[in-house]
Amino acid sequence: MPEKPQKITPPLRPEFERGLLDTADLGQIRRPLSKWEKITNITLLRRVLILVLLVSVWQAYAVPLKNPLMFPTFTNTAYAFYDAVLNGSLLLKAWVSIKVLLMGYAAGVIISMILTTLAVATRLGNDLLVTLTSMFNPLPAIALLPLALLWFGLGNGSMVFVLIHAVLWPLSLATHSGFLSVSNTMRMAGRNYGLTGIRYVGNILIMAAFPSILSGLKISWAFAWRTLIAAELVFGVSSGSGGLGWFIYENKNELEIAYVFAGLGAVIIIGLGVENLIFRPIENATVRKWGMQN
Amino acid sequence: MPEKPQKITPPLRPEFERGLLDTADLGQIRRPLSKWEKITNITLLRRVLILVLLVSVWQAYAVPLKNPLMFPTFTNTAYAFYDAVLNGSLLLKAWVSIKVLLMGYAAGVIISMILTTLAVATRLGNDLLVTLTSMFNPLPAIALLPLALLWFGLGNGSMVFVLIHAVLWPLSLATHSGFLSVSNTMRMAGRNYGLTGIRYVGNILIMAAFPSILSGLKISWAFAWRTLIAAELVFGVSSGSGGLGWFIYENKNELEIAYVFAGLGAVIIIGLGVENLIFRPIENATVRKWGMQN
């Protein structure tokens, strides 16, 4: 039999035992950060940079384009925004829109919670949610117009109705999928403490599915806006009391495109505000803090 | 010292050891199901029941309402549908819409994957995604109109562009939140095998976040439809016969409301079909099978 190749053997080392180290400078230990790291650590700074970049690209594209009726420059838009805020009633109109939006959003969220609770509690509820969602979610708001008019007439009632349509389905889909993904151990732990029905959903499922729910809330928030802007045109508003959608539409009709962009800019600013002043703090105080998201 | 109350002591029992049981009838053990359970076990049956119920409610509401201009009965709509399929070109129009839809959807999904991959790979990518999403997601399609026309002109290019807008943001939000929720152990396991960049995202993150991605895909599928129907009206048709959206618009103008509902019905039927023939099988073959959702 041929000799096997020699096997590696780790060397023998002396044993030792030693006392504990001084831990006085424990709190001081930090990996040194380079200046660049320090600067790029500031989230706000990075995001503002992105915004500045976007604005520059816009301006650089729009100036040589010279087509203010299609695509005004940033400076023109900024001026229009300034003018609309100061002389027009952009802020008031935004406020009108936001009020309706919040009503519809809140109603949609509540209904969605009821529907998804039903869906996890009973199999019929589950079928109902799945079927309704796959049926109604793809329907454009225009489809709801006749029903909205029949049931709520003109005005905010109908608007809230279509906003619910915008919020309900995406939020339910995200929430439901989140509920279904909650780990079995966590579910069993909750049920072990005698939680059932609404308490079970509220104390266990909603919390454990919070990342999904949060993304559902963000998505449906955005869609509520989209729908609102579009619905204000369809439902119109008795003149005088229109919101942002109306502001955009009116200016579009008058071909005051810089003002149209200013209106859209208001939507963007509100979107950025909601993300950075509401959703991000919520995220930091919940899923981040709990280690459920990195 | 007062005597303590007597403590409960479990009784002593004889020990025993025994042989193994015969496991011949192992495969036969099943909890008997009642007839009712057996019937309600059939998902399709339950869902069809829900549909029948919805249709009945519709008919029962619409008949006494006697308002065919706003809300036609189910039977009228069914007839209109039948007529439109047979004599009109509903199927062809639906196909026209679906073709564009699929293009936009596919493009949106691909871009979303790129964007979210960037977002998990780099911090700047993350900021970019968060900022862009919170800015553009709330914007209605109308805002993109000038850009779409400038860049893509009339026709499918622009349509695909607004469809991407409909798909990209909600899908990215859901996917990104899913990525962030992947457990640390799973991430570390993946990276341990030397996976980085695109392979890491494809092999670990996308799979582990699949429930979230799937719900994002469903949501954005629905929104692609909503947007398509709306966009077909805005962009009109440059040639050919237009799609479902144009069918609805034409009939609306003719005050053929039953046909409008038939068009919307087609959207619903397609929605149900996609849910039951595409999304549910995918779910069953993936997240259900893998035990990631119950």
Next chain:
Amino acid sequence: SSVTTTPARAEVKEVRLAQQFGIGYLPLQMMREYKLIEKAAKKLGLGDIKVTWARFSGGAAMNDALLSGNVDFASGGVGPLLTIWDKSKGNLNVKGVAALNAMPLYLNTNNPKVKTLKDFTANDKIALPSVKVSVQARTLQMAAEQAFGPGKYDVLDKWTVSMKHPDGVAALLSGKSGITAHFTSPPFMYQELRDPKVHKVISSYDVLGGPSTFNAVWARAVFRNDNPKMYKAVVNALKKSMEMINADKNAAAKVYIKQTHSKLSLKFIEKIVSDPEISFTITPRNTMKYAKFMYKVGALNTKAKSWKDYFFPEIYGLSGS
């Protein structure tokens, strides 16, 4: 025009026109059906050209298409024409090519108590295509000024509601949505009037003192400068289509049904087309009244001295107003 084009310069081989929905666009439908532009172009020596027809559900998108160079000729109401002329002055210089028709617009109501504008109360809601800016809204403002006195043109505005034509019809006829009046155009106003509960309050002809243009065609100056023959061909085709409609109303009605896949009866369409109030002509009628009014209320920055300010010279020979 100041720009002289050398005849040698090649013109485009394709012309793109946009139309909207409604009976007012019948001349365009005729042009499409009978390939009138193609024929006119051939006569002018342009050879075989391609004509592309785009359909839009609203004026805003159509204007975007025109401004971005995706269509060459747009069509729509007089109001939008004036707006785009005003706003594109010194830039793209959009002007009218020709009128498409003269058509009345009716304000109908289902409220039996309303006989004149003065009978409207806070309980009434007037639907019109878009509050304050549509032709209907302008006409209503002009009527209000006539009824309530100078400067009081906006007294009815607070009761107006934006609604697309078909939605307005459904709302008015169903009587369940709070809409009690609807300012609309053919064929919707005639469909409404078939219901005995509905009656007419005013017609735009009353307000403007005679037949007035409802729809027109417009284009960018640069297209006309670069493609004078093609432009001419379109104008000629327009003229030709008017002649054909006026020659055979029945045939025209058939074309309408064919082109729009309409399910309305031929009789109904023929009746509208033959209505003495309605005429198909390229001559602009009473457009200056709108121009003056809109300037007065600040909707236009430019004061038009004549209808020729916002139309291209090809039709200056006509007795427009």
Next chain:
Amino acid sequence: MIPEITEEVAEPQGSATRPLLEVDGATLQYKTKEHLVTATYRIDFKVYTGDRFILLGPTGCGKSTMLKGIAGFMLPDEGTIRLNDGVITGPGPNRMMVFQEFDQLFPWKTVKQNVMFPMLASSRFSRKDAEKQAIRFIEKVNLSKFTDVYPHMLSGGMKQRVAIARALAMEADVLLMDEPFAALDALTRLAMQEELLQLWDDLRFTVLFVTHSIEEAIIIGNRILVMSPHPGQVKAELNVHQFDHDNQGGEEFKKLHDKIHNMLFADRILEEEAAPHA
């Protein structure tokens, strides 16, 4: 620490005559679209009030499944599981469970909130009492300094200790513990074992304890159910009330240890034999 018990081995009598928990021919199965896995097969055993009942057996023999059945998360496909003469139909806070998995803590609650939660959810304690109780038991598992920390900041062993504290603090009638000490180092484990026995001596709850350490089984339990795998079946029941930490080194202890060891060894057919069947 271990109660004195009359040595006579006889059918139980007196106040504790009726078993608290009776598992009677229970077969528990997992069903998926493609597989049917029989985790336990016609299992019988009785647990009396005050028992420290050990489930012992190789991995995959259905110990966790059995506990899930008793907790009410799974219903038997054959046979019955009765608690206090009533058939178990679902979970309830009278049976507190410590799971084998590390993700049983609620990540959105701090250590203290996690421990308080079942007490509040079951309305058995006022908020004040629950807090006091929570602090007491967090101290017992030596995590006082981590009271207000969220679970994701704890090591594996620390998480399991919080779960133990949570279950113990409820002072439930029945404790179901699934390898609760598996993630603990030898010394912490020893301390926890002592703590559990001490508590048992005070409160005399009934505990069902899953372990894979024969030693731990002998020390903790008063009776051991030895199971064999695939499908999980009862192999034997043994009395081990005589032993605790103090006589761990002794002859008797070693003999019993070896007896159980051999019993399991004999059974070592492992998973090879049985597997999910269609």
Next chain:
Amino acid sequence: MIPEITEEVAEPQGSATRPLLEVDGATLQYKTKEHLVTATYRIDFKVYTGDRFILLGPTGCGKSTMLKGIAGFMLPDEGTIRLNDGVITGPGPNRMMVFQEFDQLFPWKTVKQNVMFPMLASSRFSRKDAEKQAIRFIEKVNLSKFTDVYPHMLSGGMKQRVAIARALAMEADVLLMDEPFAALDALTRLAMQEELLQLWDDLRFTVLFVTHSIEEAIIIGNRILVMSPHPGQVKAELNVHQFDHDNQGGEEFKKLHDKIHNMLFADRILEEEAAPHA
């Protein structure tokens, strides 16, 4: 099973003079918004090719954290960790890790696919070889009948065995095993220990092994790093290459066991002392 080793205790010489892995004053910290937790504090040790190096210490002393540092998931906030003279900057397939948590398997892959995955992902094996290797190692952990089952259908112990098979099958130079046998019953554990040692004898990989069982440490390892908690520090390093299963009962073994036991006991200040500081 255990290699013969010259008994002379001296600084290492010859081919294995240079350490494979050198941890030099490594401090590893977890930072969250509110807390800064120092998990290990200025840890030094050297691991040579072929070492079976044990990390031993109470829960929360930073064993898992140390492995994460070596695996490259965390960078030291102070000090360095060097592998083959290069500073570790990230994870790589030359260091295969078995995690402590049960969710380390990919739920979307069957047992076999899970085991094959690292082999394919690192392109070290062809698909065919990977499959052969996977089947071989699944057999080694006695799960052949579960080859095509998804992880959610396995018990806790079975999941851990799959993870072990996955790591072993890679035949990596360095194995990092975080309490891999904690969820296994005594017998399966024994079998796995033997399997690991057998494999080591064949392949002579280097393994860093976290355990909280002193016995397991002595049997598996050739050298033990004893750690003390809060923050995790090096307390001692011991040679244990002399011991294996066969002399487990012996006097020497027991003496060493007690020595380590006391060493850890002496240190039993527990978590009370230190906690997350701001």
